[in-house]
Amino acid sequence: MAKSPLPPRDAECIFCKIVAGELPCHKVHEDEHTIAFMDIFPASPGHVLVIPKDHHPDLLAMPDDLLGPVMAATRRVALAVAKSQGxxxxxxxxxxxxxxxxxxxxxxxxxxxxxxxxxxxxxxHGKRAGDHAMLAREAEALRGALADM
Structure with a gap:
């Protein structure tokens, strides 16, 4: 995956501002495609966010070739969280x-x-069994959507 000189960004996005160095963060990891930093509104001690440097609003907008680097960085940081936080x-x-x-x-x-x-x-979640007829209909609809992709 070729890296552009400036990643695509949204001028109003707080995470894009962090990537650009316009806002501070407590960075824990950075590589060519990603940056990881402490969440400033942590749900638990050690809560970390991992983001792509390029701006993509959600999973549905993410390019396939960027998902691997984000998940690899997520795993690497998760291993460090496990080691440091126990x-x-x-x-x-x-x-x-x-x-x-x-x-x-x-x-x-x-x-x-x-x-x-x-x-x-x-x-x-998962404490109550789903309706198997509904699950079968949902699975069929998903297989159809996947076949159209």
């Missing part, structure tokens, strides 16, 4: 759209170190 567990998450809780519209991965019983995120 958490009981870790969540990695990424939100797309307001309804999903996205507040900064620049693709980013959250690394959340977890402690047993910290109550940071609900783990109640």
């Amino acid at each position: 958490p009981d567990g870790m969540n990695l998450f990424q939100a797309n759209g307001v309804a999903a809780g996205q507040t900064v519209f620049h693709f980013h991965m959250h690394i959340l170190p977890r402690r047993t019983g910290d109550g940071v995120l609900s783990t109640e």
Whole structure:
């Protein structure tokens, strides 16, 4: 993947301003394609964000060739979080759209170190079996959408 001299950016995006050095951050990692820094509104101690240097508002807008470098950086930083924080567990998450809780519209991965019983995120999903007929219809619709791509 060739690197352009200046990554695509959105002049109003807080993360683009961090990448450009216009806003400070507590940087923990940087490479050719990504930067990782401490979340200034942490959900848990050690909460880190990993972003591409290029501006892409969400996962659906991300180019395929940039997903690998972002996930590789996420894994590398997650390993460092595990080593330095010694958490009981870790969540990695990424939100797309307001309804999903996205507040900064620049693709980013959250690394959340977890402690047993910290109550940071609900783990109640998966406690109730889904309706198999509905699951079958949803799977068929997804296979059709994938075939059209």
